[in-house]
Amino acid sequence: MRGAPAVPRIATAAFVALLVAVPLIAPPFWVTLGNYIGLYSIVALGLVLLTGVAGQTSFGQAAFVGLGAYTSAWVTTQAPVSPWLALPMALALTAVVALALGFITLRMKGHYLPLATIAWGIALYLTFGNLDWLGGHTGIGGIPPLSIGGFSLRNERHYYALIWVVALATLWASRNLLDSRPGRALRAMKGGLEMAEAFGVNGARLKIVAFVYAALLACLSGWLYAHLQRFVNPTPFGINQGIEYLFMAVIGGAASVWGAVVGAALITILKEVLQDVLPSLLGRSGNFEIVVFGVLMIVLLQFARDGVWPWLARLAPARRARAVPAAAPLPSRAADPSRDVAILTVHRARKTFGGLVAVDDLSFEIRTGEILGLIGPNGAGKSTTFGLISGALRLSGGDIAFRGQSLQSLTPYEIARLGIGRTFQHVRLLPHMSVLDNVALGAYLRGSAGVLRAALRLDRAEEARTRAVAARAIERAGLAAHTFDEARSLPLGTQRIVEVARALAADPVLLLLDEPAAGLRFLEKKALADLLRGLRSEGMTILLVEHDMEFVMGLTDRLVVMDFGEKLAEGRPDDVRQDPAVLEAYLGGV
Amino acid sequence: MDLSIAALLAQDGITNGAIYALLALAIVLVFTVTRVIWIPSGEFLSYGTLTLAGLQLGKAPGTVGLLVALAIVAGLVETASSWRQGALARLPRRLLFWVGVPLLIALVLARAAPLQWPFPVQVLLTLAAVTAMGPLQYRIVYQPLADASVLVLLIVSVAVHFVLTGLGLWFFGAEGSRTPAFSDASLQAGAVVFSAQSLFVVLASLLLIGVLYLLFGATLYGKALRATAINRIGARLVGISPSFAGTLTFALAALLCAFSGVLIGPITTVYYDSGFLISLKGFVGAIIGGLVSYPLAAAGAILVGLLESFSSFWASAFKEVIVFTLIIPVLLWRSLATRHHEEDE
Numbered sequence: 001m002r003g004a005p006a007v008p009r010i011a012t013a014a015f016v017a018l019l020v021a022v023p024l025i026a027p028p029f030w031v032t033l034g035n036y037i038g039l040y041s042i043v044a045l046g047l048v049l050l051t052g053v054a055g056q057t058s059f060g061q062a063a064f065v066g067l068g069a070y071t072s073a074w075v076t077t078q079a080p081v082s083p084w085l086a087l088p089m090a091l092a093l094t095a096v097v098a099l100a101l102g103f104i105t106l107r108m109k110g111h112y113l114p115l116a117t118i119a120w121g122i123a124l125y126l127t128f129g130n131l132d133w134l135g136g137h138t139g140i141g142g143i144p145p146l147s148i149g150g151f152s153l154r155n156e157r158h159y160y161a162l163i164w165v166v167a168l169a170t171l172w173a174s175r176n177l178l179d180s181r182p183g184r185a186l187r188a189m190k191g192g193l194e195m196a197e198a199f200g201v202n203g204a205r206l207k208i209v210a211f212v213y214a215a216l217l218a219c220l221s222g223w224l225y226a227h228l229q230r231f232v233n234p235t236p237f238g239i240n241q242g243i244e245y246l247f248m249a250v251i252g253g254a255a256s257v258w259g260a261v262v263g264a265a266l267i268t269i270l271k272e273v274l275q276d277v278l279p280s281l282l283g284r285s286g287n288f289e290i291v292v293f294g295v296l297m298i299v300l301l302q303f304a305r306d307g308v309w310p311w312l313a314r315l316a317p318a319r320r321a322r323a324v325p326a327a328a329p330l331p332s333r334a335a336d337p338s339r340d341v342a343i344l345t346v347h348r349a350r351k352t353f354g355g356l357v358a359v360d361d362l363s364f365e366i367r368t369g370e371i372l373g374l375i376g377p378n379g380a381g382k383s384t385t386f387g388l389i390s391g392a393l394r395l396s397g398g399d400i401a402f403r404g405q406s407l408q409s410l411t412p413y414e415i416a417r418l419g420i421g422r423t424f425q426h427v428r429l430l431p432h433m434s435v436l437d438n439v440a441l442g443a444y445l446r447g448s449a450g451v452l453r454a455a456l457r458l459d460r461a462e463e464a465r466t467r468a469v470a471a472r473a474i475e476r477a478g479l480a481a482h483t484f485d486e487a488r489s490l491p492l493g494t495q496r497i498v499e500v501a502r503a504l505a506a507d508p509v510l511l512l513l514d515e516p517a518a519g520l521r522f523l524e525k526k527a528l529a530d531l532l533r534g535l536r537s538e539g540m541t542i543l544l545v546e547h548d549m550e551f552v553m554g555l556t557d558r559l560v561v562m563d564f565g566e567k568l569a570e571g572r573p574d575d576v577r578q579d580p581a582v583l584e585a586y587l588g589g590v
Numbered sequence: 591m592d593l594s595i596a597a598l599l600a601q602d603g604i605t606n607g608a609i610y611a612l613l614a615l616a617i618v619l620v621f622t623v624t625r626v627i628w629i630p631s632g633e634f635l636s637y638g639t640l641t642l643a644g645l646q647l648g649k650a651p652g653t654v655g656l657l658v659a660l661a662i663v664a665g666l667v668e669t670a671s672s673w674r675q676g677a678l679a680r681l682p683r684r685l686l687f688w689v690g691v692p693l694l695i696a697l698v699l700a701r702a703a704p705l706q707w708p709f710p711v712q713v714l715l716t717l718a719a720v721t722a723m724g725p726l727q728y729r730i731v732y733q734p735l736a737d738a739s740v741l742v743l744l745i746v747s748v749a750v751h752f753v754l755t756g757l758g759l760w761f762f763g764a765e766g767s768r769t770p771a772f773s774d775a776s777l778q779a780g781a782v783v784f785s786a787q788s789l790f791v792v793l794a795s796l797l798l799i800g801v802l803y804l805l806f807g808a809t810l811y812g813k814a815l816r817a818t819a820i821n822r823i824g825a826r827l828v829g830i831s832p833s834f835a836g837t838l839t840f841a842l843a844a845l846l847c848a849f850s851g852v853l854i855g856p857i858t859t860v861y862y863d864s865g866f867l868i869s870l871k872g873f874v875g876a877i878i879g880g881l882v883s884y885p886l887a888a889a890g891a892i893l894v895g896l897l898e899s900f901s902s903f904w905a906s907a908f909k910e911v912i913v914f915t916l917i918i919p920v921l922l923w924r925s926l927a928t929r930h931h932e933e934d935e
Contacts, residue, residue, distance in 0.1 A: 055741070057741055057744065057745065059748065101918075104918055104921055104922045105918075105921055111627055111740045111741060111744055112877070112921060112924075114627075114741070114744055114745075115627065115744075115873060115877065115917075116917055116918070116921055118629075118870065119870065119873075119874070119914040119915075119917040119918075120914065120915070120917070120918065122867070122870070122910065122914050123910070123911045123914040123915050126908070126910050126911045126914075127908075127911050130907040130908060130911070240752075243748055243752065246745065246748075247749070250745060282760070284760070286756075286759045286760070286764070287755075287756060287759065288756050288759070288760065289756075290752040290753070290755065290756045291752065291753050291756030291757060291760075293749070293752055294749040294750060294751070294752030294753035294756065295749075295753055297745065297746065297748075297749035297752075298731055298746055298749050298750065298753070301735065301738070301742055301745065301746050301749070302734050302735060305738075305742065
């Protein structure tokens with residue numbers, strides 16, 4: 001959902017009408033096909049969130065489908081238990097397995113997860129086939145049908161209705177989820193993890209949440225499948241099916257929830273056609289449709305990596321929000337009334353990279369209500385110092401404390417929680433999201449809506465207030481005209497200001513700015529300086545790492561000058577300007 | 591379990607492990623130079639066994655058709671890209687390499703099959719034919735995606751695995767093949783019997799590992815590949831062509847896989863789709879080495895072989911389950927051992 005425009009209501013209505021029409025007018029063959037498309041859509045939808053949005057690839061979803069199917073099959077054939085009671089059992093078991101697997105594998109770099117999913121996908125499949133009490137390779141038969149309030153679902157048409165009600169409900173919930181506080185954070189996981197963590201997102205936890213969500217959807221699909229077929233065996237839960245689920249999501253367009261449905265429909269129908277056509281064409285029967293799927297994937301990834309959905313979406317006129325609904329902003333942190341008290345203390349900080357000492361016994365403090373400038377020639381260690389304070393880098397020695405609390409062992413998201421906001425030297429915006437969404441991500445810690453609240457759309461009041469916060473920060477930064485623009489459409493200088501607005505949305509006590517004026521034009525610099533002065537007058541404390549002398553001299557209260565990792569001078573801008581050591585470092589001696 | 595059974599299982603495990611080690615090396619080689627997680631390595635192993643088996647039976651193996659098909663596609667891809675770059679003058683030479691050479695090998699293979707040449711010549715022909723498919727695969731699939739992320743390359747690799755499995759069924763048929771043992775001799779050492787076949791597999795693997803070590807440590811081409819592995823842009827700046835490095839890497843890796851196919855032929859029946867599971871065992875080994883270390887990958891692969899053979903004794907139905915579940919503690923260990931800084935794209 002990389003800022004994908006919302007689907008027009010009429011298109012959604014047409015789709016639902018088509019769904020309703022199929023069982024009424026189409027032959028049974030299409031109803032069966034529709035059932036499979038619905039079941040596969042539910043699984044692919046999980047992959048849209050996990051892979052397309054959060055950037056974590058899984059080839060093992062078929063195993064979770066199997067877990068759902070087998071749990072319900074076993075429970076309902078062992079004892080006269082209602083399938084509706086078996087469903088929570090299946091979901092619980094899947095959640096436990098997914099949590100365990102996710103906890104282990106999601107800590108690894110991107111490409112280990114998919115490899116691990118292949119391995120446990122095969123392991124779970126072989127387990128189903130080798131356990132005698134699960135029927136071995138023959139499977140389990142005689143699974144009771146579902147019934148709803150005494151009405152027993154007896155034929156494909158009945159299941160068609162149920163499957164698509166469930167599929168549409170999961171679509172609705174997933175779309176809601178993406179358009180919410182956790183959804184914004186989830187969308188940042190792909191390519192923006194470090195940035196999101198700087199605004200309080202616990203990336204590791206969120207990835208596991210996405211993983212469990214996808215596993216639960218797969219389990220739900222498996223449960224439906226078991227009671228539709230009333231028979232399960234290991235075959236449909238093997239690794240090839242797991243790979244096909246991923247192909248569905250990627251071919252359909254893994255960035256949008258609708259891509260799941262499009263992909264599931266395309267692959268299912270194509271497979272049906274190919275299994276009809278290929279054997280007569282080739283004069284041999286075999287699993288030849290996988291060649292076509294494979295070639296399709298290779299060509300698609302070479303030429304149209306975003307899948308089919310973006311092409312379809314372009315056909316319909318986009319529906320775009322054009323106004324931020326009025327709402328009271330989220331509550332702000334109580335302003336810190338103290339002035340001129342040390343808020344951040346850097347004490348003999350030291351950072352080495354191998355033999356290189358980037359920061360060498362550096363000590364200084366930032367005092368409340370001031371703008372402190374950290375300057376120095378190239379390679380002086382400014383950015384390293386910035387990284388140490390923001391938690392992106394670990395100290396080799398010494399200590400950095402915020403309001404007396406050491407930041408040493410804290411992760412970036414814990415540091416964000418203390419009220420420290422930051423910008424990035426290399427702009428870290430989510431390029432396909434609107435400016436409003438990007439800035440709203442800054443307010444992550446000020447909201448509390450979780451996955452469940454978001455999926456059920458119970459978060460709208462808070463969401464409106466979050467948007468109000470974001471809109472206000474954008475307005476303050478002077479970017480109101482760009483509120484709904486895609487971030488990537490803005491010039492680099494403006495993107496830097498968006499970074500500042502995002503940091504403001506976090507309502508920080510201490511604002512860390514990493515070269516915010518780089519690439520700005522004269523008037524933009526002036527506007528930025530005015531903004532920072534305004535923030536200072538409201539009691540915000542600001543650390544400014546900057547190259548631009550003129551900008552720094554006119555704005556800061558005090559300066560710390562670094563050279564070769566050490567502190568060269570500290571004091572008021574006018575004094576520092578006269579300091580012979582500083583002149584020597586900058587001008588090579590006079 | 592007594593000592594002689596344990597020795598037998600260990601011998602089995604080490605023999606299989608040596609084959610997995612070759613695959614693990616190929617996987618690490620491809621990953622470090624091109625960032626491709628080479629899932630379809632297993633298909634090259636199957637193709638190796640099946641090609642040799644075809645030659646043994648005196649009939650043209652499916653490899654002939656595969657080579658012709660790949661050469662035609664590569665020719666089309668090459669023509670299209672030369673056309674787009676406006677470099678048609680270079681096209682004949684490129685076509686000679688991408689189409690001429692594979693077709694020549696296919697021709698020799700087709701003609702040689704009924705002649706029943708001596709076994710070592712058949713092995714060499716097999717290696718040549720399967721090795722030629724490595725660079726073709728790189729040219730057709732991976733070179734156009736050289737700048738894609740590791741994840742995209744991985745998904746593509748899985749797609750290639752699908753394609754090669756399907757093509758394998760088409761060109762080689764559904765029947766499995768076994769090739770005769772290189773030697774039926776055996777060595778008695780106390781209560782333990784070593785088969786000459788196992789010794790040969792282990793020695794051959796060790797030899798290949800040694801050759802690779804020398805190649806990478808001491809030759810200019812090896813250094814060029816290492817340079818590409820460490821820094822693609824930097825290597826490019828000093829005049830190493832990434833596509834040349836990719837071509838060379840895929841040729842080497844395909845050779846390793848083809849050779850393991852030749853080695854595994856007498857040990858187990860190989861079907862068109864057997865390679866996948868075997869290559870995944872190589873992957874478990876490679877992951878133990880973090881996908882970058884050759885010695886750790888080889889050691890990991892031997893460990894996988896041993897684990898597999900001992901678990902087939904205790905719980906034969908679950909031996910694959912045990913091997914693939916092993917990846918979880920391995921990943922846990924690696925995740926605790928490395929503090930990674932991630933930005934996946």
